[in-house]
Amino acid sequence: MTWRARAAAVRPALAALVALVLFAVRPAAAAPRLEPVAHTGRIAVLAEPGLERIAQQLADGGERALRDIAADLTDLPTPRAIEVHLVRDAEDLASVAPAGRGAPRWAVGVAYPDLGVIGIAARRGAQIIDTESTLRHELAHIALGAALGARAPHWLHEGFAYQHSAELSWDRMETLTGMAWSHNIIPLDELDATFPRDELPASRAYAEAYDFVGYLSRRGRWEDPSDDGDRWPFRRFLREIGHGADLDRAATLAFGKPLHALFDEWRGDLGGRYLLMPLGLLGAFAWILCALLLGLAWWRRRRQNRRRLAQWDLEERLRRSSEPGSQVNVPPYVPWPGEDPLGHEPEDDDRPTGGPRWIN
Incomplete structure (x- = not known):
């Protein structure tokens, strides 16, 4: 085998090795930058820039949801403070999770009851997420964790x-x-x-x-x-x-x-x-x-009835037109024999004399 043949045989393996090295040393995607943008009662929301309106809605609705959840957990401890991390896409949930925790790849919300931390995504790819429903779900995890601790399966x-x-x-x-x-x-x-x-x-x-x-x-x-x-x-x-x-x-x-x-x-x-x-x-x-x-x-x-009525109407018209006497025969024009008395208008000289006539 010549050196050119050996080089041609080794070239694909070298290309694959280079691609693997580049993939291994590529920099990891940076975690989204979160800023505190809303705080209501026990709920504090940290969100990516541009999500301030959603963050405020979550903070306002979260405190109400906690009161509703507490009705099922009477005479039990309640969470004191909850921190919500709001990101734009679900693929960033793991990067904003507490250290060493992570998040499932398919999750749109995740709770860490022992830390009082919640992660929520506004969308998952092209799918828009109901963030308020997700927050209520995760708040229930936090509340149950505070009430029952590790005893809850x-x-x-x-x-x-x-x-x-x-x-x-x-x-x-x-x-x-x-x-x-x-x-x-x-x-x-x-x-x-x-x-x-x-x-x-x-x-x-x-x-x-x-x-x-x-x-x-x-x-x-x-x-x-x-x-x-x-x-x-x-x-x-x-x-x-x-x-x-x-x-x-x-x-x-x-x-x-x-x-x-x-x-x-x-x-x-x-x-x-x-x-x-x-x-x-x-x-x-x-x-x-x-x-x-x-x-x-x-x-x-109904369509058949309409057709039948139309057929009956046509047959009735044809029957009437074929009956004797149903048609008027106009006689042909025959000229008046001799001089037509109505052929000319009388002149003034032809009027009768003798004075006016009185009609009572």
């Missing part, structure tokens, strides 16, 4: 935050429907370990946590569906945990059953709701289809 954190963020996701409903139909529900003891840092695997865990905690908040003291409890049992459940009871003891005091029995109860409720949902949607689709078909049939029948 991850699934309770996520479910409680969902209760206060007013989020509605069709994707989450689809996930729960699939879990109900496939009976692929994550056991309660394994639920905390199924919150990975990747978005898709975590969706099942989040959906299950949201729905289970939502069921607890609606259940009431007894199994009777009409006993909604006005959230009192759910609030007592949280208060007992905050005062040192374990999850089973708190559930028994608040709901009359240990936590695993409540989980089995929720599993049956989930099947009743989401197994019947496709049937309900199918029934609704059938009704809509029937309504469309009836409307189409009515429109078609």
Whole structure:
């Protein structure tokens, strides 16, 4: 092999090595510069330049949200001060997180309850984010962390935050429907370990946590569906945990059953709701289809009636035109024989004499 052939064979490897070195030594993207721009009550917002209006809205709404969240955490500690980091894009959340913490790549908001710090993004790529709803979600994490400390499991954190963020996701409903139909529900003891840092695997865990905690908040003291409890049992459940009871003891005091029995109860409720949902949607689709078909049939029948009336009208006109006497025959012009007495006007000399005539 000649030296030119050897050089040609080595050249691609050298190019790849140079590209790898350049990629490794490239400077890291600088973190966005945050400035304190809004402060209301316990909420202080640091934001990128240009986000001052959103920051002020978050500061004003955050204090109100904290008061609403506190209604579920009676007789428990509350957060004293909360610092919100507002960035323009979600990819910068990790760079403004507290040292050594980071943030999930797919997150648009992240809370650090032990530090009282929240990170929020105004958009994720081209998607505009509802920052106020995100803030309420993260504030619920902060408030629950202050009230229960490390005693609150991850699934309770996520479910409680969902209760206060007013989020509605069709994707989450689809996930729960699939879990109900496939009976692929994550056991309660394994639920905390199924919150990975990747978005898709975590969706099942989040959906299950949201729905289970939502069921607890609606259940009431007894199994009777009409006993909604006005959230009192759910609030007592949280208060007992905050005062040192374990999850089973708190559930028994608040709901009359240990936590695993409540989980089995929720599993049956989930099947009743989401197994019947496709049937309900199918029934609704059938009704809509029937309504469309009836409307189409009515429109078609009306169109046929109009055509039939027009045909009848045409036939009636043709029938009348073909009847004897229905047409007027104008006789031809025949000139007057001889001199026409009306052919000329009488002259003044032709008027009769004898004086005027009187007419009474």
